[in-house]
Amino acid sequence: MTDLAVEVRGLRRVYQARRGAPEARTALDGIDLDVVPGQIHGLLGPNGAGKTTLVKILSTVLLPTEGTARVLGYDVVEHRQDVRTRIGTVFGSERGLYARVSVRRNLLFWASLYGLSGRVGRHRTEQLIERVGLAERADDRVEELSKGMVQRVHLARGLIGDPRMVFLDEPTTGLDPVAALDFRALLGELLAEGRTFLLTTHDLDEAAALCAEVTVIDRGTLLMTSNVRDVGRRLAAPDRVDFDAEDNMVLEKLRGSGLVNGVSELDKPGRYRAEATSKESLTSVIRLLADEGITSLSTSPPTLEEVYLQLVGDRGMAV
Amino acid sequence: MNILRVIAASCRMQVAETRRVPAQMLILATSPLFAAMFLSVMKRNGDPTVLTNAVFAPALISLWFMSLDLGGGMISNERWQATLEGLIGSPSRLGAVVFGRIIAVVGLAALTFVESYVMARLVFRMDVRIVHPLVFVLTLVVTLFAMAGTATALAGLFVLSRNVLLFQNSMTYPFYILGGVLVPVSLLPFWAQPVTRVFFLSWSSDLVRASMRTDAPGWAWQLAVVAVLGAAGLVGGLVLIERVVRRVTATGSAAMA
Numbered sequence: 026m027t028d029l030a031v032e033v034r035g036l037r038r039v040y041q042a043r044r045g046a047p048e049a050r051t052a053l054d055g056i057d058l059d060v061v062p063g064q065i066h067g068l069l070g071p072n073g074a075g076k077t078t079l080v081k082i083l084s085t086v087l088l089p090t091e092g093t094a095r096v097l098g099y100d101v102v103e104h105r106q107d108v109r110t111r112i113g114t115v116f117g118s119e120r121g122l123y124a125r126v127s128v129r130r131n132l133l134f135w136a137s138l139y140g141l142s143g144r145v146g147r148h149r150t151e152q153l154i155e156r157v158g159l160a161e162r163a164d165d166r167v168e169e170l171s172k173g174m175v176q177r178v179h180l181a182r183g184l185i186g187d188p189r190m191v192f193l194d195e196p197t198t199g200l201d202p203v204a205a206l207d208f209r210a211l212l213g214e215l216l217a218e219g220r221t222f223l224l225t226t227h228d229l230d231e232a233a234a235l236c237a238e239v240t241v242i243d244r245g246t247l248l249m250t251s252n253v254r255d256v257g258r259r260l261a262a263p264d265r266v267d268f269d270a271e272d273n274m275v276l277e278k279l280r281g282s283g284l285v286n287g288v289s290e291l292d293k294p295g296r297y298r299a300e301a302t303s304k305e306s307l308t309s310v311i312r313l314l315a316d317e318g319i320t321s322l323s324t325s326p327p328t329l330e331e332v333y334l335q336l337v338g339d340r341g342m343a344v
Numbered sequence: 345m346n347i348l349r350v351i352a353a354s355c356r357m358q359v360a361e362t363r364r365v366p367a368q369m370l371i372l373a374t375s376p377l378f379a380a381m382f383l384s385v386m387k388r389n390g391d392p393t394v395l396t397n398a399v400f401a402p403a404l405i406s407l408w409f410m411s412l413d414l415g416g417g418m419i420s421n422e423r424w425q426a427t428l429e430g431l432i433g434s435p436s437r438l439g440a441v442v443f444g445r446i447i448a449v450v451g452l453a454a455l456t457f458v459e460s461y462v463m464a465r466l467v468f469r470m471d472v473r474i475v476h477p478l479v480f481v482l483t484l485v486v487t488l489f490a491m492a493g494t495a496t497a498l499a500g501l502f503v504l505s506r507n508v509l510l511f512q513n514s515m516t517y518p519f520y521i522l523g524g525v526l527v528p529v530s531l532l533p534f535w536a537q538p539v540t541r542v543f544f545l546s547w548s549s550d551l552v553r554a555s556m557r558t559d560a561p562g563w564a565w566q567l568a569v570v571a572v573l574g575a576a577g578l579v580g581g582l583v584l585i586e587r588v589v590r591r592v593t594a595t596g597s598a599a600m601a
């Protein structure tokens with residue numbers, strides 16, 4: 026037994042060839058992952074990276090081909106019933122609910138599937154309806170709701186069993202900015218209640234804002250797991266200095282110094298960014314700028330987005 | 345017990361959905377027409393022994409048709425709505441959900457018995473005398489159970505096998521014959537009779553007829569046979585549905601192999 030919320034070792038998943046899909050496809054190719062309890066762990070990666078496959082295996086609806094995965098200490102194959110009673114899964118899809126019946130009827134149904142008695146189920150249902158802000162629409166059919174509202178029903182559905190561990194597969198796609206903020210706030214509350222989250226998202230700002238740790242996977246392999254605060258340090262990616270400059274003299278001097286990879290102008294006119302060649306040269310760059318009388322400068326490590334782009338590469342639409 | 349709660353919740357879900365899509369229960373509208381057709385033929389014929397057939401055959405036909413139609417498509421439906429994975433990932437069994445929904449279907453379809461009876465009494469002014477009400481009621485209850493059990497088996501079978509699915513449309517009329525719904529099984533050629541006896545409906549239709557006769561010998565064990573056949577269907581169905589679940593988790597899709 027371990028204290029990790031999720032512990033994945035050497036996980037592989039191959040989708041066998043079948044009618045309509047003539048080639049076998051390796052969706053996960055030996056993944057290791059640790060998720061520390063009580064935090065939000067981000068799972069990032071381009072389309073087809075294997076994120077949903079991983080979430081499905083962890084939520085016991087898909088079997089691994091090789092390797093092991095434990096959730097809250099229970100093996101997802103051997104002890105799947107123990108896993109199922111303790112987790113919740115939220116898929117960011119418009120489907121997956123009973124569209125013809127009301128929000129409330131959906132939640133009551135799922136409540137009984139998670140073993141709640143009538144009274145407890147009704148209570149939990151009303152609580153969650155309130156919590157996701159659907160009190161006024163609770164009697165509406167799911168098919169009458171907007172995409173973002175459906176998303177909230179999904180979230181409520183995922184929480185109906187009061188899970189310790191929650192898997193969120195792109196839960197904020199289709200939410201308007203305000204709703205996305207509400208969602209983040211709600212996630213914060215749920216986190217404070219001691220739950221653990223594994224969140225897949227394509228929104229890197231969201232990941233940076235919410236997650237304590239992030240894992241990047243691509244083509245079924247792990248590229249990086251890192252604390253979000255230190256993510257910039259994980260790479261050989263250089264540190265940058267942003268500064269204001271009145272004339273081009275400084276820029277020429279910098280470029281000629283051999284201390285920087287390059288200098289580029291930022292969105293704001295007169296504001297520039299120099300990329301230091303190394304940690305050591307960063308200090309020299311700052312000294313050089315100070316000697317030129319430039320004091321409005323700031324340094325920053327690469328953002329999650331920059332790290333991500335460097336890891337995954339500029340692949341465009343290719344998958 | 346939790347499994348009963350799941351069955352009840354699934355039953356309620358089915359009823360709630362049916363209320364939104366009443367067309368699913370179109371059979372309740374067509375069944376009286378069927379009954380009228382049978383009744384007018386029989387009335388002209390004037391043979392009282394076939395009268396009971398005329399009254400309840402349409403109901404049994406509707407019941408079988410509904411179970412085949414809605415029961416058989418139950419799991420595919422969950423797949424199309426993308427709720428199947430949620431069900432599989434929940435702590436409850438998919439079989440309990442399917443069975444619960446089927447109970448609702450069968451229960452609603454059973455209203456055709458009432459319709460047939462009302463049609464015979466009020467429209468055709470026939471004297472439908474149920475000599476053994478106890479036998480009749482028990483037959484009805486046990487038959488509905490057997491129907492639900494059999495439909496559960498079909499729900500699993502239709503997902504597991506493409507071939508069976510192709511048969512779905514042709515699984516109506518042959519079964520009315522095999523089930524002794526239209527004519528008593530005893531009138532079928534002798535070689536066909538053993539085949540009919542593994543089909544619960546053949547016993548049920550005998551029992552319905554028996555409940556309207558003054559003599560109804562051996563109804564107790566006939567009822568037991570219906571119950572056993574229904575239970576066998578249910579158990580077989582639950583096993584098949586577990587196989588569906590295993591296939592979905594193994595292949596990542598509920599598509600037919």
Ligand SMILES: Nc1ncnc2c1ncn2[C@@H]1O[C@H](COP(=O)(O)OP(=O)(O)OP(=O)(O)O)[C@@H](O)[C@H]1O
Pocket residue numbers: 040046050051052070071072073074075076077078079595596597
């Ligand atoms: N049921 C399936 N059968 C066959 N191949 C599949 C199946 N599901 C996923 N795949 C394949 O596995 C790979 C990983 O897919 P997955 O859905 O896990 O990616 P993802 O990271 O969630 O992508 P996205 O960001 O687009 O949601 C893809 O190449 C995909 O085509």
Ligand SMILES: [Mg+2]
Pocket residue numbers: 076077078194
């Ligand atoms: Mg995905």
